[in-house]
Amino acid sequence: MSRRKTLLPTFHCGDYVKWTSQAGGFAKTKYGVVVGIVPRGEALYKTYARLCLHKMPKGSGFARNHESYLVGVGRSYSKIYWPRVARLKRATMEEVTEL
Numbered sequence: 001m002s003r004r005k006t007l008l009p010t011f012h013c014g015d016y017v018k019w020t021s022q023a024g025g026f027a028k029t030k031y032g033v034v035v036g037i038v039p040r041g042e043a044l045y046k047t048y049a050r051l052c053l054h055k056m057p058k059g060s061g062f063a064r065n066h067e068s069y070l071v072g073v074g075r076s077y078s079k080i081y082w083p084r085v086a087r088l089k090r091a092t093m094e095e096v097t098e099l
Contacts, residue, residue: 008085011069013037018091019071019083031096035077036070044082053080 011017015034020027038047043063047070066085073079 006086008066009088009090010067011037011088011090016091016093016096017069017071017088018095019087019089021083021087030071030073030081030083031091032071032073032081033077033096034069035072035080038064038068038070038082040065040067 011034013034013036016031017034018029018031020029022028036047036051036053038044041063044061051070053070064085068082068085069088071081071083071088073081
């Protein structure tokens with residue numbers, strides 16, 4: 001049985017994105033801005049050091065086998081997330097700023 005390759009969306013720093021996460025039986029849509037790109041196979045702490053970020057993001061774990069993105073949420077990007085790329089979708093500036 002062969003695995004299907006899914007094409008993952010690509011983003012650039014400054015792109016507006018949204019994704020839905022789930023915890024405790026509730027789903028929540030989050031909106032943010034791509035603040036960093038994590039290269040394929042690179043450990044997250046190396047990207048953090050390169051970007052001079054101070055807090056490790058929510059959802060951190062092992063290196064991923066594809067390019068992934070750090071997303072800033074809130075005022076001054078007070079929270080940094082590392083969501084699954086397959087869940088990310090493009091958002092408009094209005095969606096992100098109205099929160």
